[in-house]
Amino acid sequence: MGRPIVLLTDFGEGSIFVGEMKGVILKINPNAKIIDLTNNIRPQDVLQAAFLLKYSYRYFPKNTIFLCVVDPEVGSGRKPIAVKSRNYYFIGPDNGLIYPAALSDGIRMMVLLENKEYFLEKVSYTFQGRDIFAPVAAYISKGVSLKNFGSTLSSIKELVFEEPMFDQSGYLVCKVMYIDSFGNAVTNLEESKLPSLISDYNLTKVSEVCVLVNKKLYKVKMVKYYCEVEEGSPLALFNSFGLLELSINKGCASEYFSLSEGDVIKIRFCE
Amino acid sequence: MGRPIVLLTDFGEGSIFVGEMKGVILKINPNAKIIDLTNNIRPQDVLQAAFLLKYSYRYFPKNTIFLCVVDPEVGSGRKPIAVKSRNYYFIGPDNGLIYPAALSDGIRMMVLLENKEYFLEKVSYTFQGRDIFAPVAAYISKGVSLKNFGSTLSSIKELVFEEPMFDQSGYLVCKVMYIDSFGNAVTNLEESKLPSLISDYNLTKVSEVCVLVNKKLYKVKMVKYYCEVEEGSPLALFNSFGLLELSINKGCASEYFSLSEGDVIKIRFCE
Amino acid sequence: MGRPIVLLTDFGEGSIFVGEMKGVILKINPNAKIIDLTNNIRPQDVLQAAFLLKYSYRYFPKNTIFLCVVDPEVGSGRKPIAVKSRNYYFIGPDNGLIYPAALSDGIRMMVLLENKEYFLEKVSYTFQGRDIFAPVAAYISKGVSLKNFGSTLSSIKELVFEEPMFDQSGYLVCKVMYIDSFGNAVTNLEESKLPSLISDYNLTKVSEVCVLVNKKLYKVKMVKYYCEVEEGSPLALFNSFGLLELSINKGCASEYFSLSEGDVIKIRFCE
Structure with missing residues (x-):
């Protein structure tokens, strides 16, 4: 079975794009346990996604892989990253989405996803959730170690919620x-x-x-x-x-x- | 694998709250088979939920656990209960929701959920679907017997649909x-x-x-x-x-x- | 585990009808891997379903079973069919829905679903997704060969997208x-x-x-x-x-x- 994969996207519940990501995961790990946290994030609302992730991640089992795709800058220079925290894995674009949750759990390792061996053969400019993030999540769920996916990063984009x-x-x-x-x-x-x-x-x-x-x-x-x-x-x-x-x-x-x-x-x- | 867990809630499809419940279940039973019956019950419409459950439950395998959370009185004195019927388990608030389905299948045992050992450590006043019902469902899916969760009840709240x-x-x-x-x-x-x-x-x-x-x-x-x-x-x-x-x-x-x-x-x- | 079953319907995300189909599948194959491609097809829009299926099927693992229910003519004379293509299985009404995807993958065998042994005992006139297609998908996921479900067909209804x-x-x-x-x-x-x-x-x-x-x-x-x-x-x-x-x-x-x-x-x- 391995580590569960939890989806958090803005594709809309019942989106064909969520279905495609699940297909890609099952091709790589036929036994993957895939759960939707939500796919109803307001389109391109990175802040809402980061907020809900921060207040929800702790209810999932240790070693859960959060596959987070709210990605308005897809295809541009924004980095695809994976973060290992004390208890979890977070995968997604480096736009702040995963920062608050990972920080709250305790960041252990940050990696740039650059090893094309773990991507789909043809990577589109518009749907890297399917072509990069889903396959990487599937490989992590099978036990591939984070360091195989690319070089370590010393920082990722920070997103801090306003305090009262x-x-x-x-x-x-x-x-x-x-x-x-x-x-x-x-x-x-x-x-x-x-x-x-x-x-x-x-x-x-x-x-x-x-x-x-x-x-x-x-x-x-x-x-x-x-x-x-x-x-x-x-x-x-x-x-x-x-x-x-x-x-x-x-x-x-x-x-x-x-x-x-x-x-x-x-x-x-x-x- | 064990007994499948079927969700029926009014949280809205793609709700983060449904995601959290699934996380809690997987923490307790990593092999749980979780299926959504629907999470689109009209908010707080116990009658609609009871109706759809009654006319749907029979399509699920024997020993399926129905985890039903339409719970307007959450946090108040309303009882959290589990019911064993001839072929199924029903878990939820004692507000009538599970009565018509359980009655139609043949009620065998009714239990008050009171053994905190099977709850999340911290039980909120506003989301007992996550803190009480989901963990109880997960333990039942692993084979824990109903009598471990609390004292038996001699009756639960009845809800009867109008007849033509x-x-x-x-x-x-x-x-x-x-x-x-x-x-x-x-x-x-x-x-x-x-x-x-x-x-x-x-x-x-x-x-x-x-x-x-x-x-x-x-x-x-x-x-x-x-x-x-x-x-x-x-x-x-x-x-x-x-x-x-x-x-x-x-x-x-x-x-x-x-x-x-x-x-x-x-x-x-x-x- | 067996072959994954992928749902494509117009029942609406979170529909009780989708839930019932999953129940029927699990009754027959408790280990079935069920994934939603989408249940948000516009009601009775066979063309939209056929389009999305054609451009998505290839992201799923070999031997995936696509259970496709957009079925405005349910209960009438329209044929229930199953198609084996080079890499996949497609099940649904013979209304054109599965034709473009199956053709694009390469059609190998087309079968009329007529062996009642593989249907629910009582087949309704209005929901054959639950009573015929879901059980057939479940049996295929367990390895039952296509030829057991009925006689082979020499053609199915064609649906061709307009070209620019x-x-x-x-x-x-x-x-x-x-x-x-x-x-x-x-x-x-x-x-x-x-x-x-x-x-x-x-x-x-x-x-x-x-x-x-x-x-x-x-x-x-x-x-x-x-x-x-x-x-x-x-x-x-x-x-x-x-x-x-x-x-x-x-x-x-x-x-x-x-x-x-x-x-x-x-x-x-x-x-």
């Missing part, structure tokens, strides 16, 4: 990183920051959050799970990524608050 | 249970009821159906397959679930009749 | 065969025709393409990869199928040019 920061009026300025399929708005505020926030605000506990969105102020209950508030009511909670999320019980927060990915919201915790 | 009934004017009042991806409107009228209907209406055979939708009356041919009528013409047939379905040959019945799931339609069979 | 042709004004009349998930418009012009086109136009190289769409003339750069032009600018290239494609760097060509599948565009190459 206080503004002059004492609000915490956060960013909406992801709208999930229920319309929940996931921010960049990590639960691990909560203890220091509580002391910043001179609180003993947090039971309410003031949210400033598009110049409108909302007071929402801070809860643990969705149905703690009435149906249709807004709420805030730390979600399964460990991030602050705005939600509506049985509703759609992105509509309720008119929020999109990348939007800024200002937050203040209250007792 | 005659109204005073002799029409059979049916419900649209499902609109499929072609726009076909699947009702709650089972083919097995046809013989008794034929005698109710004093018919020897059925060749036409009068359908009352939103106060408009349609006469449609009763056929065996779609292209028995002209392109663009309406038809009724008993479909692959064994249920009465309104359809348009090479068209979209839900648009043609302005039908949505949950709508009531009145039906009368004619010779 | 010159019009009186020297423009090459092409057809948009496919709009991919990025909005790229893929035509029927194969890269292999380029050398003869270059001589037709008395060119030494091609650096620009004049495109006539809906009576509007566009001059677009002929490039190798997308980001060779400015963001938002149109371009033409030969894509990973080896076909001429109109695209917008980080944009959506189908919107930019108002193009749909089936549209005609006129093209002239310039130096």
Whole structure:
């Protein structure tokens, strides 16, 4: 069976291109275990892909190979790379996509994919996910060592998510990183920051959050799970990524608050 | 390989959350066979999920584990359960979702999932599909017996689909249970009821159906397959679930009749 | 493990019907390797399915079984067939879908699926993907020989894609065969025709393409990869199928040019 291969692309769920990549993998490793993390990344949105990868990779088995193809610069000089971290492998274009996840797990080795022996015979300029990244993933899944694919790199492109920061009026300025399929708005505020926030605000506990969105102020209950508030009511909670999320019980927060990915919201915790 | 695990969720096809659940399963059982039944259940629509599960489960191999996560009350007091039926396993929240399928196959054992040994170390309040249900499914797929997960239950939440009934004017009042991806409107009228209907209406055979939708009356041919009528013409047939379905040959019945799931339609069979 | 089974349907990604087919396959061959090529074929669009299959099949391992269900005439007299080509198996309705791919690989044997021993016990009139094609694919994946399924056929329904042709004004009349998930418009012009086109136009190289769409003339750069032009600018290239494609760097060509599948565009190459 070997190491599982996990796909993360912007090809769209059910894309023929995802199918072709799986075919290429199975040609090289007929026993490959292939799983889709998601192929629904917004087209060419490297930031969204990097965010979702960082908060998901840890749920996969040790030695999982993440095959990441959000690649707007395909065919240009951007480097095809593979990274070995403490527990995982990451393969994709050197555009920042795999940096946050690999860094968080602990980068061990970075390699430029240049050994054509491990590519498809004919490499296209427009679909290196199929012609370079998929075959390399398949060979790694069979146990080929990273150093066989090319020379080691001393650095890869860095991508760092914005951190929440206080503004002059004492609000915490956060960013909406992801709208999930229920319309929940996931921010960049990590639960691990909560203890220091509580002391910043001179609180003993947090039971309410003031949210400033598009110049409108909302007071929402801070809860643990969705149905703690009435149906249709807004709420805030730390979600399964460990991030602050705005939600509506049985509703759609992105509509309720008119929020999109990348939007800024200002937050203040209250007792 | 072990018992296959079949996913039924409302996370949306290509959801990162489905990916995470698969990762969790593979961590526990690297050889797990994971299949998506569908992840396209309408968000939080327990009824739709229960309906599709009931009419689909029988096509899977004996001992298949159905991992069902449509869970609007996640994190609250609603119970996480596992049910062993005559041929299958069903895992999910105790909200009615798995009741019709399990009942139809014959319930053998119902268990409260309470043994934390089989959960992820940290259980979130918002994603127990990943933190409780997926790991439990993985352990069952490896052969762990149901009684290890917690105490047995004497009952689970029941969910019963409405049955078609005659109204005073002799029409059979049916419900649209499902609109499929072609726009076909699947009702709650089972083919097995046809013989008794034929005698109710004093018919020897059925060749036409009068359908009352939103106060408009349609006469449609009763056929065996779609292209028995002209392109663009309406038809009724008993479909692959064994249920009465309104359809348009090479068209979209839900648009043609302005039908949505949950709508009531009145039906009368004619010779 | 045996031969992989690859699904190509118009049921919609995440369709319960795709799930049921996988269940049926696993009942017969618990070790089957099942891959989705795509289930997003436009409902009942046999031409789109045939096109995508023809340009994708070669990326799969030898002996892959393509289980193709775009079947508007299901239940009627249209034949259920299986075709063995030089390297692959193709299963589906005899409506032209599998013809271009099988022909391109080299047809070796064509069989009418008529041996009910290899069907589900009860065959519906509306879902033979589940009741005939899926079980047949499963048996082939286990090594059952094609001749066991029924009598050989001397011909199957042919489907031939239109070829680009010159019009009186020297423009090459092409057809948009496919709009991919990025909005790229893929035509029927194969890269292999380029050398003869270059001589037709008395060119030494091609650096620009004049495109006539809906009576509007566009001059677009002929490039190798997308980001060779400015963001938002149109371009033409030969894509990973080896076909001429109109695209917008980080944009959506189908919107930019108002193009749909089936549209005609006129093209002239310039130096």
